[in-house]
Amino acid sequence: MRVMHGLARLLFAIELCCLPLSGQTKVAARPPMGWNSWNHFAGHVTEADVRSAADWLVSTGMRDAGYVYVNVDDTWEGKRDARGVLHTNEKFPDMKALGNYIHLKGLKFGIYSSPGAKTCAGYEGSLGHEAQDAKLYAEWGVDYLKYDLCSFQDNMKKAEAEHPDDPNAAKNLMIAAYRKMGEALKATGRPMVYSLCQYGVDQPWKWGPELGANMWRTTDDIDDSYGRMIAIGFSQAGLAKYAGPGHWNDPDMLEIGNGKMTQNEYKTHMSLWVLLAAPLLAGNDLTKMTEADKNILMNKEAIAIDQDALGRQGDRLYQSGDLDVWTKPLSGGRVAVGLFNRSWSMRDVSVDLKEIGFKNGATVRDVWKQTDLGRRSGVVTSRIPTHGVTLLVVSQ
Ligand code: GAL
Numbered sequence: 001m002r003v004m005h006g007l008a009r010l011l012f013a014i015e016l017c018c019l020p021l022s023g024q025t026k027v028a029a030r031p032p033m034g035w036n037s038w039n040h041f042a043g044h045v046t047e048a049d050v051r052s053a054a055d056w057l058v059s060t061g062m063r064d065a066g067y068v069y070v071n072v073d074d075t076w077e078g079k080r081d082a083r084g085v086l087h088t089n090e091k092f093p094d095m096k097a098l099g100n101y102i103h104l105k106g107l108k109f110g111i112y113s114s115p116g117a118k119t120c121a122g123y124e125g126s127l128g129h130e131a132q133d134a135k136l137y138a139e140w141g142v143d144y145l146k147y148d149l150c151s152f153q154d155n156m157k158k159a160e161a162e163h164p165d166d167p168n169a170a171k172n173l174m175i176a177a178y179r180k181m182g183e184a185l186k187a188t189g190r191p192m193v194y195s196l197c198q199y200g201v202d203q204p205w206k207w208g209p210e211l212g213a214n215m216w217r218t219t220d221d222i223d224d225s226y227g228r229m230i231a232i233g234f235s236q237a238g239l240a241k242y243a244g245p246g247h248w249n250d251p252d253m254l255e256i257g258n259g260k261m262t263q264n265e266y267k268t269h270m271s272l273w274v275l276l277a278a279p280l281l282a283g284n285d286l287t288k289m290t291e292a293d294k295n296i297l298m299n300k301e302a303i304a305i306d307q308d309a310l311g312r313q314g315d316r317l318y319q320s321g322d323l324d325v326w327t328k329p330l331s332g333g334r335v336a337v338g339l340f341n342r343s344w345s346m347r348d349v350s351v352d353l354k355e356i357g358f359k360n361g362a363t364v365r366d367v368w369k370q371t372d373l374g375r376r377s378g379v380v381t382s383r384i385p386t387h388g389v390t391l392l393v394v395s396q
Helices: 002-024 038-044 047-059 095-104 130-140 152-162 169-188 226-234 263-275 291-297 300-306
Strands: 033-036 069-071 077-080 086-088 108-113 144-148 193-197 215-217 248-250 280-282 315-320 323-329 335-341 347-352 362-366 371-376 379-384 389-395
Touching (some): 263 300, 300 389
Parallel strands (some): 069 108, 108 144, 144 193
Antiparallel strands (some): 315 323, 347 379
16 A cells, blocks of 8 residues: 555656656647547536546547547636636536546546636636636646637727727737737646637737647637538648648547538548648547447548658648549658549549659558559549548558
């Protein structure tokens, strides 16, 4: 007993003293991967759901596939006490214990707040308490903060009304608010992924990195529908140059496994997100994953495209009506290619290998079929079902 007690204390001391030092390894060197409570549980999430998600990340193999962040989204917040210290609500009795539970499973702990007085769900935000909240997160062992604009938009509207001659009044106020929390997180000495959620307002890809942001939402919310998912995914063209190790464009979380899209549509979702080097945050109920969901979320070769060492985001090569071809440069001179069919019928979609740098032909691998297509040259064509995709890795 005494030995175990000593060991537990030693582990605790190591966590307290030394984890911040690992900040020397770059935060979010690859697009962060994990799970977030919002898409499935929304405002109903409880500590028990989050513990269970941690358990299932391990038992399903998701953790070992790379999904390590366990992110509690909105609705965990309670009230502030007389000293301004934020407490949790009754759904989350002990955040420190939850963080420990997550860490002991080899996972990381993420949390959520807003620069406004209130979060989007009307809970307590961080306005005026940034340093205090950041310190609290560090004490709880938090590794990731999603910071969601929400009611801060009221402050921005006010600034706009007060400074009618300054077209940047609202934008500057917003940037200052995000900078403030960025600095507060840094001051804690604990490395935390800093995730901006402000729906792409005023091009955060241009000012996010300078504030210490590791990722920023590029659009408004996703939902579990093919229409919304492709509207977001295909609108990301042109943003590739703003992403790189430590700072990523975030087209929002994954809906795979939530049940309202077909398997071909979910494969399109995963293919687009990995080509975009997007953070991969599963948003499904991990206790009810079908084999098909697992095969999509845990396809090692698809994940490797997202997490590739080069850290380059992909972009559109061309589009013709409902057909799209996207490419992503990979390490070792390889290229990932997504051939997409957004139409309502079976269609042929092609890519010319010469156009993507393989003048003398290349070796082609089909990621979803897990098959080598052998040595090919010139035009490669794939017959693709409605709303489907063929994801290829092309190498010399
Ligand atoms: C939205 C955000 C969602 C979720 C929700 C919580 O603004 O985009 O991802 O965090 O708030 O209230």
